[in-house]
Amino acid sequence: MSILKSFIEVSEDSHFPIQNLPYGVFKPTLNDQARIGVAIGDFVCDLSVLADLKLFDGKLKDTKVFHQENLNSFMSLGKELWSEARKTIQNLLSSETSTIRDNKEYREKIFHSISSVTMLLPARIGDYTDFYASKEHATNVGIMFRGKENALMPNWVHLPVGYHGRSSSIVVSGTPLKRPWGQTKSDEPDSLPTFNPCRLLDFELEMGALIGGESTKLGEPISIESAKDHIFGLVLLNDWSARDIQKWEYVPLGPFLAKNFGSTISPWVVTMEALQPFATKPPTQDPQPMKYLQEQGNTTFDIELSVSIKSPKMSKPHKVSTSNLKYMYWTLTQQLAHHTVNGCNMNAGDLLGTGTISGPTEDSYGSMLELSWKGSKVVSLGTETNEERKFIQDGDSVILSGLCKGNGYQIGFGNCEGTILPADKRQ
Amino acid sequence: MSILKSFIEVSEDSHFPIQNLPYGVFKPTLNDQARIGVAIGDFVCDLSVLADLKLFDGKLKDTKVFHQENLNSFMSLGKELWSEARKTIQNLLSSETSTIRDNKEYREKIFHSISSVTMLLPARIGDYTDFYASKEHATNVGIMFRGKENALMPNWVHLPVGYHGRSSSIVVSGTPLKRPWGQTKSDEPDSLPTFNPCRLLDFELEMGALIGGESTKLGEPISIESAKDHIFGLVLLNDWSARDIQKWEYVPLGPFLAKNFGSTISPWVVTMEALQPFATKPPTQDPQPMKYLQEQGNTTFDIELSVSIKSPKMSKPHKVSTSNLKYMYWTLTQQLAHHTVNGCNMNAGDLLGTGTISGPTEDSYGSMLELSWKGSKVVSLGTETNEERKFIQDGDSVILSGLCKGNGYQIGFGNCEGTILPADKRQ
Ligand SMILES: [Ca+2]
Ligand SMILES: [Ca+2]
Ligand SMILES: [Mg+2]
Ligand SMILES: [Mg+2]
Ligand code: NI
Numbered sequence: 030m031s032i033l034k035s036f037i038e039v040s041e042d043s044h045f046p047i048q049n050l051p052y053g054v055f056k057p058t059l060n061d062q063a064r065i066g067v068a069i070g071d072f073v074c075d076l077s078v079l080a081d082l083k084l085f086d087g088k089l090k091d092t093k094v095f096h097q098e099n100l101n102s103f104m105s106l107g108k109e110l111w112s113e114a115r116k117t118i119q120n121l122l123s124s125e126t127s128t129i130r131d132n133k134e135y136r137e138k139i140f141h142s143i144s145s146v147t148m149l150l151p152a153r154i155g156d157y158t159d160f161y162a163s164k165e166h167a168t169n170v171g172i173m174f175r176g177k178e179n180a181l182m183p184n185w186v187h188l189p190v191g192y193h194g195r196s197s198s199i200v201v202s203g204t205p206l207k208r209p210w211g212q213t214k215s216d217e218p219d220s221l222p223t224f225n226p227c228r229l230l231d232f233e234l235e236m237g238a239l240i241g242g243e244s245t246k247l248g249e250p251i252s253i254e255s256a257k258d259h260i261f262g263l264v265l266l267n268d269w270s271a272r273d274i275q276k277w278e279y280v281p282l283g284p285f286l287a288k289n290f291g292s293t294i295s296p297w298v299v300t301m302e303a304l305q306p307f308a309t310k311p312p313t314q315d316p317q318p319m320k321y322l323q324e325q326g327n328t329t330f331d332i333e334l335s336v337s338i339k340s341p342k343m344s345k346p347h348k349v350s351t352s353n354l355k356y357m358y359w360t361l362t363q364q365l366a367h368h369t370v371n372g373c374n375m376n377a378g379d380l381l382g383t384g385t386i387s388g389p390t391e392d393s394y395g396s397m398l399e400l401s402w403k404g405s406k407v408v409s410l411g412t413e414t415n416e417e418r419k420f421i422q423d424g425d426s427v428i429l430s431g432l433c434k435g436n437g438y439q440i441g442f443g444n445c446e447g448t449i450l451p452a453d454k455r456q
Numbered sequence: 457m458s459i460l461k462s463f464i465e466v467s468e469d470s471h472f473p474i475q476n477l478p479y480g481v482f483k484p485t486l487n488d489q490a491r492i493g494v495a496i497g498d499f500v501c502d503l504s505v506l507a508d509l510k511l512f513d514g515k516l517k518d519t520k521v522f523h524q525e526n527l528n529s530f531m532s533l534g535k536e537l538w539s540e541a542r543k544t545i546q547n548l549l550s551s552e553t554s555t556i557r558d559n560k561e562y563r564e565k566i567f568h569s570i571s572s573v574t575m576l577l578p579a580r581i582g583d584y585t586d587f588y589a590s591k592e593h594a595t596n597v598g599i600m601f602r603g604k605e606n607a608l609m610p611n612w613v614h615l616p617v618g619y620h621g622r623s624s625s626i627v628v629s630g631t632p633l634k635r636p637w638g639q640t641k642s643d644e645p646d647s648l649p650t651f652n653p654c655r656l657l658d659f660e661l662e663m664g665a666l667i668g669g670e671s672t673k674l675g676e677p678i679s680i681e682s683a684k685d686h687i688f689g690l691v692l693l694n695d696w697s698a699r700d701i702q703k704w705e706y707v708p709l710g711p712f713l714a715k716n717f718g719s720t721i722s723p724w725v726v727t728m729e730a731l732q733p734f735a736t737k738p739p740t741q742d743p744q745p746m747k748y749l750q751e752q753g754n755t756t757f758d759i760e761l762s763v764s765i766k767s768p769k770m771s772k773p774h775k776v777s778t779s780n781l782k783y784m785y786w787t788l789t790q791q792l793a794h795h796t797v798n799g800c801n802m803n804a805g806d807l808l809g810t811g812t813i814s815g816p817t818e819d820s821y822g823s824m825l826e827l828s829w830k831g832s833k834v835v836s837l838g839t840e841t842n843e844e845r846k847f848i849q850d851g852d853s854v855i856l857s858g859l860c861k862g863n864g865y866q867i868g869f870g871n872c873e874g875t876i877l878p879a880d881k882r883q
Binding site for chain 2: 278
């Protein structure tokens with residue numbers, strides 16, 4: 030069987046072949062209404078126009094979900110209609126289908142050059158939760174702050190540790206963020222805290238799962254078996270972290286201002302359906318988790334992840350880390366089952382961050398904290414400028430990327446990029 | 457000067473005289489559209505009808521904000537229009553104003569018996585943050601879990617400790633909640649965690665501040681001086697807590713499933729303008745906080761708070777605690793200034809919980825954890841049934857109340873009530 034192709038030419042290294050079709054929210058020009066599209070090669074296919082042209086049928090015939098300024102309505106429709114939409118779009122974009130391929134007027138209305146559109150946040154995120162699900166990351170951080178003996182807290186192997194994050198400050202890739210001010214305190218025992226711009230600014234390489242389907246009712250858990258039906262798709266997530274602010278503030282109730290100055294997600298949501306061919310086995314869990322967290326089979330995904338940094342002096346980014354979603358100890362479905370086991374309700378558009386995804390080797394760590402081992406060594410930004418970093422400096426851009434390599438094709442997440450601007454001047 | 461009176465008769469012990477006029481969202485009957493009203497005595501005054509009758513003028517003349525199903529649009533209008541709306545409503549309801557007083561048709565359209573309407577959540581809460589701002593509470597909890605020497609963490613006196621909460625599971629007073637299931641672990645050193653319904657279910661007596669005004673921009677802090685202009689009003693907040701789940705899960709990233717199974721708020725939002733006569737000085741802060749947290753004058757409010765419990769056997773609730781907002785060490789404005797000092801953005805409808813408000817005496821503690829001193833003593837539910845509690849049992853209702861006693865009048869928050877249902881049956 031030959032591989033499905035689109036009549037839109039898609040280069041071999043594109044993240045967006047017809048097998049992907051990630052959803053995003055865009056404006057063709059800044060004055061246009063936001064609407065929904067899918068990425069295909071170097072183009073965005075405008076789904077609101079497909080709908081206006083009556084190219085969807087069945088339950089999606091007169092749909093307005095693609096005319097919305099976020100994916101929430103579409104995501105709330107549930108698995109069957111996601112699948113139907115994908116089938117319709119994939120068929121319409123196929124090289125075998127003449128409807129659009131042979132209609133110049135249609136093509137002109139439907140396709141925008143991906144470099145000309147403005148991408149917006151894909152979802153109105155009601156609640157954002159961040160997990161801490163990579164054993165390598167939790168162990169690394171534990172060793173640095175509590176020593177090798179007590180690296181992992183006793184609860185860590187029994188449940189996916191998570192905490193609530195801030196929704197309002199989640200921004201789409203490309204949005205610059207100012208270095209935050211905050212209270213920090215030196216390690217000197219009698220020192221007083223000081224107020225200053227963050228000195229230890231970091232990224233965290235994560236992925237985020239966008240919840241879809243009907244809202245669940247308060248008091249009604251999502252079982253581990255049905256959890257996958259409640260996840261619409263994944264994005265890249267950079268959980269920017271101010272390590273010095275975090276260290277001073279986080280005991281006993283967790284990170285707060287160290288995290289909520291901004292979190293960046295990628296604009297394109299890759300659906301679980303597109304990711305299915307890349308499903309794979311997660312790491313063996315020992316001890317066996319409790320029954321409500323037990324699952325079998327290929328419950329995670331082989332997604333190659335990378336982090337690159339570009340300083341203002343560099344002409345192109347330099348890769349500082351390579352990791353993979355499949356290293357994560359607790360899967361997305363375990364996270365969702367745990368999150369709701371107490372009856373906590375979920376709405377379409379809620380975002381579950383995986384936590385920093387670190388791999389087993391030193392070049393696969395998902396944060397500067399780990400890559401520079403708490404600032405004890407430097408991370409090279411490559412031979413172009415011979416710059417080095419322990420943490421992120423003003424003007425640096427951090428670029429996350431994610432790619433699945435399939436049999437004869439690849440699908441990707443595009444980039445999740447953010448640049449750190451200097452802190453405000455303040456007295 | 458005599459005290460302002462309404463032509464609506466308001467009994468002396470009512471929480472809702474014309475000096476109050478708290479806003480809420482209600483449905484006259486279950487089939488009606490939700491809309492905005494103010495409470496006056498035993499009635500709800502329907503502001504959408506006032507608007508339809510063109511009884512607002514100026515910038516509110518053709519307003520649709522009172523036809524919305526939450527207060528967000530109205531709250532986003534900002535301080536001047538809140539004040540204008542209050543002035544108009546207070547004037548229309550005054551015993552001196554004939555417009556409604558002498559128009560039977562108007563009166564029939566405008567007023568609903570407060571006992572006949574269904575109250576809904578007052579706001580669409582985008583982000584919910586919970587603080588930990590009572591020194592008495594933090595000290596009590598610290599003594600119980602870490603001993604007297606280390607009761608307060610070093611950061612506690614330098615900043616209002618806070619953490620993010622879950623918005624989706626915030627419910628309006630009257631909504632029953634099921635006892636949550638979750639992982640807990642006994643204190644035995646080699647014991648394994650178990651999965652069971654929470655055994656140590658608790659309330660937390662808190663107030664919540666609803667943010668209003670224009671959304672702030674990411675990266676732009678709210679100064680301590682302007683913080684009060686960004687707070688629309690207050691509600692009562694019961695931050696239900698599963699102490700045994702909390703104890704096992706909360707290290708190192710804070711409370712999660714122990715809190716997000718449900719948080720209850722009162723339906724009536726008492727505005728800062730109505731509370732202004734009850735402004736008072738907060739406790740002296742030592743050490744002096746950093747400059748961005750410094751404020752002067754009457755920056756907190758004298759609001760008498762109480763917690764009552766009613767078991768299924770009891771005919772009426774029994775008061776188990778009496779506290780006051782003014783005991784809180786960190787004020788609402790300090791909380792907001794701290795929350796945004798790193799540039800975190802705020803939207804109308806965001807909710808800031810104060811944290812448990814405990815007073816200096818044993819009968820003023822704001823949680824069963826403190827009242828029963830970690831279960832080491834019993835709390836009496838009174839002589840009607842001679843029942844006792846260490847924590848909350850199935851069928852118990854917990855009722856928070858808040859009241860400001862003024863010169864010749866009082867204004868109150870009504871009740872914030874919730875009943876705990878038995879846990880689900882699960883294998
Ligand atoms: Ca994180
Ligand atoms: Ca609390
Ligand atoms: Mg963040
Ligand atoms: Mg709660
Ligand atoms: Ni290199």
